[in-house]
Amino acid sequence: MRWNSTRIPATLVAVAALVLTLAAPAPAAVPTAAVPMAVVAGPATITGVGSGRCLEVNGGAQTSGTRVSIQDCHGGPSQAWTLTTAGELQVYNTTTCLDVAGQDVTAPAVVQIYRCHGGANQKWTLQTNGTIVGVQSGLCLDVTGRGTANGTAVAMWTCNGQTNQSWTTTLRTADTTPPTVPANPRVSNLTCNTVTFAWDASTDAVGVRFYDIYHDGQLMTSVSGSTLSTSLPVVGGAVWGLYVNARDAAGNVSQASTTVTITVPQCQTDTQPPSAPGRPTAAVSGTTVTLSWAASTDNVGVRTYEVRRGGTVVGTVTGTASAPPATTFVDSGLAANTAYSYTVVARDAAGNASAASAATSVTTGAACGTAVCGVRQVTTETDIPWGLDTLPDGSVLYTRRDAHQVVRLDPATGTKTVVGTPPNVQGTDGEGGLLGLALSPTFATDQWVYLMHTSATDNRIVRIKLVDNALVNSSLQVLVTGIPRNKYHNGGRLRFGPDGKLYAATGDAQNGDYAQNTSNLAGKVLRLNPDGSVPSDNPFGNYVWSYGHRNPQGIAFDSQGRLWEQEFGNSVMDETNLIVRGGNYGWPACEGTVGTCGTAGYVAPKRTYPTAEGSCSGIAIVRDALYVACARGARLYRAEISGSSLTNLQTFFSGTYGRLRTVEPAPGGGLWLTTTNAGDKDSIANNSNERILRVQLGG
Structure with a gap:
């Protein structure tokens, strides 16, 4: 549940105020002598963003147990803080530290000064998003009740991204160099x-x-x-x-x-296969067949069902150690008026396979009556096809992520031509490399191809001309640099909007702190003019359009010009979002609907998916139906856009083609669909075995 009201109800504000007026609990036993630590930076003030007032020791006292509050900034000794190598915030001298009273880890915890002793309740992390986080509790330094008046108490509260938890200080900017690689x-x-x-x-x-x-x-x-x-x-x-x-x-x-x-080895030797599944029953709707069958049994547990059409595996239905797989499967895009025979095989976690079920034969109808009407394999690929767009003549331009090449594909013949290798692209031994691709809306006259890629130092957005079937490297223009990179979480999708602006999805570079910092380009949806300049109506005066994202890899516009985004979660759920100007989507405090998602100001997702059934990358919108390509879930979701909601969720190709990476609109109302089954977690070129598919859609 997400709240639209003020973060702290009045009763909790009163409780916090009461707690802050009580005598501080005695801290746990600590060493009697202070432990001097080297200074990182300071002395300097720490100023609340919401109030404009400075963190101060009440009354300028130097007695252990004295509370802290906000006061008009004057730069005196009671507002002069020093950051040490241990993460302590010292005041007055090397023996007095900012301290969470009683080592309390629950909100609202009292903040005071106390003799430095090296405990975790005296250690702080100055996040780049403006928060100051207690190492022991994980709570944020908070001006209680969102107050702005002189003397308002400061305490510890659940981090929520509001301005009463945001602080400016030169202590933070004194260190901008990351550690070396472990x-x-x-x-x-x-x-x-x-x-x-x-x-x-x-x-x-x-x-x-x-x-x-x-x-x-x-x-x-x-x-x-x-x-x-x-x-x-x-x-x-x-x-x-x-x-x-x-x-x-x-x-x-x-x-x-x-x-x-x-x-990882299995915990027990298991050589016993599951029992054979029940003979599947089939329901036919045009060129789509829906199968269902009775479950198998196993001494440990059934993990997967393989659906076989004419003896060839065309789909898988997968469960987990705690949840058995479903016993239904939808086979779409079949030929009309054609007979098919199906069997089902069960496998357990050790890979033992059951005998095949009895076969069921069906004949499809005369015409497609469902959303997906046909699939044709256009070509195969030995590298990861990532960014993709359609040229004015109907041919396809796509990136090979790890080989760092751009390829032109003739979908009628399957002929592929490498049109160039953009300069300065580098992998990350993970999911970096040559990523998103988008053609200029006026490509026929300006010939610009826009790319997002990883370099040795950052992620960046560039444009380069395609002339006579070749990239002209001398025309390269670097539009955006300084987007943080890492092994994973590089985002990478590009899309032009109906407003003529270029939108880009960027990952958090494995630093959730970046996602909440609107001055940092990681964990964002960016918006830029085609020439790389910042649009005058962007909400933060830079490229940032929305923030609080973990690793978005899908963006698409509907018929109303609204931007939809697909985002990888960490371990619980993925999410589909409707992006609004300046919106905060909650990461890292909120993953989908898990975490402190009720915080005022966070924008809720329109749909979530368990990561085992999702890990979705690309999205496309055709006739206001949203198509979502999922990697770990190995399926294509389809949902109808109804108002600002997603309804009538359907699943296609569950396991039929394996992991799916990119889905894009194709001429005539269809889809391009690419796989990502091998080599997608490294930066090694040409170690994949992928397909590019053309999906025919129904009316």
Whole structure:
């Protein structure tokens, strides 16, 4: 549920005020001597964005237990804060620290000054989005009740992105250099449910505060900067790529380590196959067949059903360790007036296959009566097809992500021609490289091709002319630079809007802090003029159009000129959003509808999908139907746009073609659809086995 009212109800404000007037709880036992730490920056003031007033020790007192509040800025000793290498905020001297009373980790926690002792309740992270976060609690330094008056108390509250939790200070900008890349990642003690992951320490001008551990772009856990190994939970039978990033107190994040691939063993030897599924029943609607069958049984559990048409696997229905797979499948885009025979095979987590079910034969109708009427394979690819657009003559221009090439495809013959390799493209040993592609709306006269790609230092948007079937590298213009990059979370989709502006989706570069910082180009939807200048009506005076995104990879416009966006979640859910000018979509505090999503000002998604059924990348809109291409979910979703809602959600091609990356409108009201089944988690060229498909849609 998302609230549209003020963040703190009046009763909670009263409670907070009461707490702040009570005697501070005694802190836990701490060392009796202060621990001097090296200074990063300061002394400097810390100013509240919402109030314009400075963080001050009440009355200029120097006694432990004195509260802090906001007051008119005067630059005196009670407002002069120093940041240390340990992340302490010291005032007056090296023995007095900003402190969360009693090491409280619940909101509203009292903030005071206290003798420095090195405890986690005296350590702070100055995020680049303006927040100051307590390391022990994860709560934000907050002006209570969103007050702006002199003397308003400061406490700890759940981070919510509002201006009473945003602070400006030169302490933060003193450190803009990220740590070095963690070296020598390695694993040991791999079992069916745990693995030990270790790495060598990063270095940093100030000091590493955290290490963030991922598998395949999904954050698993974060550990302290003094920790160089940790035990991680794993899933039997999974193949994961583990890596680690380093993060310092200012929120700077390193580039990712190299990837360590693990294949997790099963927890028990299982050689017993499932029982055969029941004979499928079939319902025919035009050229679409809907199958259903009785479930198989297994000594451990059925994990997947393979649907076979004429003996060839045409689809899979997959479950999880806790949820069995569904027992239905829709086979679309078949030939009219044609007989087909279907069987179903069950597999367990160990890969044991059942006997095939009894066969069912059906004959399709005379005409397509559903949304998807036919599929034709146009070509295959040995690299990842990523960005794609249709040229005025009906041919296709697309990018090869890891090979860094642009290819022209004749869909009638399947003939492919490499038209060029743009300069300065570099992979990331993950999901970077040559990404989005969009043709100028006036391509017939100006011949501009717009590209988004990863370089050695950043992600950037460029344009280059296509003349006589070749890219002219001398015409290259770099339009936008400085979009943060990392192994994963680079975003990358480009789309021209009906307003003639170019829109770009950017990932958070594996730093959720970037997503909430409207001065940073990561974790955003950007909007720019075709020449790369900033439109005068952009909400923040820069390229940022919306923010609070994790890793958006799909953007498309409907018939009303509204922008829809598709976004990868971390581990719970993906989301489809309707983008509004200046909108905050909540990441990292909110993933889909999980987290502090009720915070006032966050824009709720229009639809969410479990990551196991989603991990969706590209979207396209044809006749106000939204099509969503999903990788891990290995399916194409279709939803109808009704007002500002998405209704009548349907699923097509579940497992038929595997992981799907890009979907784009095709001439005549159809779709281009590309796969991403191999080599999509590295930057190695030509190690894939992909298809480009032409989908015929119904009326």
